[in-house]
Amino acid sequence: MAPTTIASRRESPARRRVLDTALALFYAEGIHAVGIDRIIAEAGVAKATFYHHFPSKDDLVCAYLEEQVDLVRRRVVPQGITPDERIVSVFEAIGEITCKPGFRGCAFINAAAEYPDPEHPVRRVVDDFRRWFRDTLKDLLVDAGHPDAERTALMLLALRDGLAVAGDLDDPATAGPAVRSAVTRLIGT
Amino acid sequence: MAPTTIASRRESPARRRVLDTALALFYAEGIHAVGIDRIIAEAGVAKATFYHHFPSKDDLVCAYLEEQVDLVRRRVVPQGITPDERIVSVFEAIGEITCKPGFRGCAFINAAAEYPDPEHPVRRVVDDFRRWFRDTLKDLLVDAGHPDAERTALMLLALRDGLAVAGDLDDPATAGPAVRSAVTRLIGT
DNA sequence: CCTAGACTAGACAGGTCTGTCTGGTAATGT
DNA sequence: ACATTACCAGACAGACCTGTCTAGTCTAGG
Numbered sequence: 001m002a003p004t005t006i007a008s009r010r011e012s013p014a015r016r017r018v019l020d021t022a023l024a025l026f027y028a029e030g031i032h033a034v035g036i037d038r039i040i041a042e043a044g045v046a047k048a049t050f051y052h053h054f055p056s057k058d059d060l061v062c063a064y065l066e067e068q069v070d071l072v073r074r075r076v077v078p079q080g081i082t083p084d085e086r087i088v089s090v091f092e093a094i095g096e097i098t099c100k101p102g103f104r105g106c107a108f109i110n111a112a113a114e115y116p117d118p119e120h121p122v123r124r125v126v127d128d129f130r131r132w133f134r135d136t137l138k139d140l141l142v143d144a145g146h147p148d149a150e151r152t153a154l155m156l157l158a159l160r161d162g163l164a165v166a167g168d169l170d171d172p173a174t175a176g177p178a179v180r181s182a183v184t185r186l187i188g189t
Numbered sequence: 190m191a192p193t194t195i196a197s198r199r200e201s202p203a204r205r206r207v208l209d210t211a212l213a214l215f216y217a218e219g220i221h222a223v224g225i226d227r228i229i230a231e232a233g234v235a236k237a238t239f240y241h242h243f244p245s246k247d248d249l250v251c252a253y254l255e256e257q258v259d260l261v262r263r264r265v266v267p268q269g270i271t272p273d274e275r276i277v278s279v280f281e282a283i284g285e286i287t288c289k290p291g292f293r294g295c296a297f298i299n300a301a302a303e304y305p306d307p308e309h310p311v312r313r314v315v316d317d318f319r320r321w322f323r324d325t326l327k328d329l330l331v332d333a334g335h336p337d338a339e340r341t342a343l344m345l346l347a348l349r350d351g352l353a354v355a356g357d358l359d360d361p362a363t364a365g366p367a368v369r370s371a372v373t374r375l376i377g378t
Numbered sequence: 379c380c381t382a383g384a385c386t387a388g389a390c391a392g393g394t395c396t397g398t399c400t401g402g403t404a405a406t407g408t
Numbered sequence: 409a410c411a412t413t414a415c416c417a418g419a420c421a422g423a424c425c426t427g428t429c430t431a432g433t434c435t436a437g438g
Contacts, residue, residue: 014415029305032221035395046416048399057396104305109354113302116218116293130358154364155371158351165350166343169301169319175343182344185374203385224425235386237429246426 015053017043022064027107031061031114058121061111065125068107072129076136083144087137087156088183094160095179098167105168109161133157146187155186204242206232211253216296220250220303247310250300254314257296261318265325272333276326276345277372283349284368287356294357298350322346335376344375 021043025034036057040050054060076090097103104110108126115122137156141149159182166175210232214223225246229239243249265279286292293299297315304311326345330338348371355364 012414030221030303032219032303033305036397037395044416047397047418049415051397052414055397105302109298109358110302112358113294113299114219114221116222126358134359151367151370154355154367155348155374157359158355158364158371159344159347160351161354162347162350165298165354166347169298169315170323170346175347178340178343181340182347182375185344185377186371188374201384225427226425233386236388236427238385240427241384 012053014043014045014049018045018050018053018060019063019067022060023067026061026064027068027104027110028102031111061122062125065108065111065122065129069125069129069132072133076133083140084187087140087144087187088180090140091156091160091163091179091183094163095176098163099172099176103167103172106161106164109164130157133160141187144187152187156183159183159186201242203232203234203238207234207239207242207249208252208256211249212256215250215253216257216293216299217291220300250311251314254297254300254311254318258314258318258321261322265322272329273376276329276333276376277369279329280345280349280352280368280372283352284365287352288361288365292356292361295350295353298353319346322349330376333376341376345372348372348375 018039021039022034025039025042036047036050039060040047043050050060054063075093108129111122112126117123134153134157138149138153141152141156146152163175163179166172207228210228211223214228214231225236225239228249229236232239239249243252264282297318300311301315306312323342323346327338327342330341335341352364352368355361
């Protein structure tokens with residue numbers, strides 16, 4: 001038994017192609033709206049191969065969201081000068097992303113809208129992400145010596161969600177410029 | 190021809206039952222997840238009757254969202270003392286609703302997540318609602334003599350969306366108490 | 379009385395969905 | 409040389425989807 005078995009199941013060209021396709025299609029068109037047949041066709045993968053790597057569609061959906069978690073995590077890490085500025089920079093980055101052409105809102109919010117059951121594995125991934133993001137904001141606020149860090153982190157999370165929604169449903173250009181002042185008003189400079 | 194034809198098509202016991210059932214099921218379980226068969230079964234209505242009142246499922250979905258618009262509009266109207274207090278009261282009402290047991294987020298955000306095409310009739314209803322809400326906030330801010338009413342209205346809309354998402358995905362109890370201070374920080378009093 | 383229309387019950391067509399299963403190819407490591 | 413395993417192609421089952429259609433009941437207005 002080569003060191004293949006599990007390792008290659010986690011990383012293989014076919015699996016990668018499926019995941020990339022799922023990332024694009026699920027995000028752009030919604031999860032229930034995209035069938036397995038469509039994914040394997042556009043990924044150029046046989047059905048048996050797909051079900052070899054992902055026992056069910058739900059597994060693929062979870063993997064898709066984990067992928068999104070990785071993408072976000074990679075962005076938030078880089079630090080600016082002061083903790084205050086780091087917070088502002090995180091939100092300005094969000095403001096920019098929401099203006100980009102393909103933006104279709106927050107992948108986690110959209111996924112949760114399609115999975116009402118809070119106990120569903122998909123919702124677990126969403127919960128983990130949100131908890132991580134909230135804690136990260138709180139830590140930044142604590143570093144900045146902010147009083148009432150806990151509550152302010154909740155407000156900032158609400159702002160983030162609102163920006164993501166607005167970027168998708170309203171005119172994205174209008175929301176962008178307001179981001180910086182919204183953050184400073186909330187954290188009270 | 191009695192004054193029936195169109196009038197009764199707009200208001201009839203069967204149609205009402207269908208609409209009420211759709212309101213409950215679509216909101217609680219999502220739109221794609223609930224089929225016509227399920228709706229007509231729980232509404233106690235024949236299929237032909239359903240398709241008589243709603244030519245397609247999309248028509249029902251639009252009617253469902255219009256129904257939600259009516260519900261929200263009815264709430265926002267009542268006025269408090271000062272314009273500032275009216276704004277706060279609107280948001281405290283939102284804060285309360287998000288804590289209630291059956292809360293499953295904003296019906297419009299959830300619907301939009303399932304209808305990616307911005308030109309789709311469903312999205313038109315969503316757009317109309319958001320425009321109305323944004324304008325209402327702006328008018329209240331103008332009445333309050335607020336400078337920068339336009340931009341502040343955007344922030345408040347973002348806050349509303351964030352509250353709706355948080356009430357659905359996070360612990361609803363934690364977000365509630367922060368609402369009032371978030372609003373006052375944003376409108377800068 | 380009679381007729382238009384709102385309604386019920388349910389079969390049906392044509393499509394899509396997830397997931398299984400068969401059968402075969404190619405590469406790789408022992 | 410051989411076994412494992414990653415992969416491809418595609419048929420298939422069984423369920424569910426939307427929307428149409430037939431056939432018949434009940435009610436109220438003229």
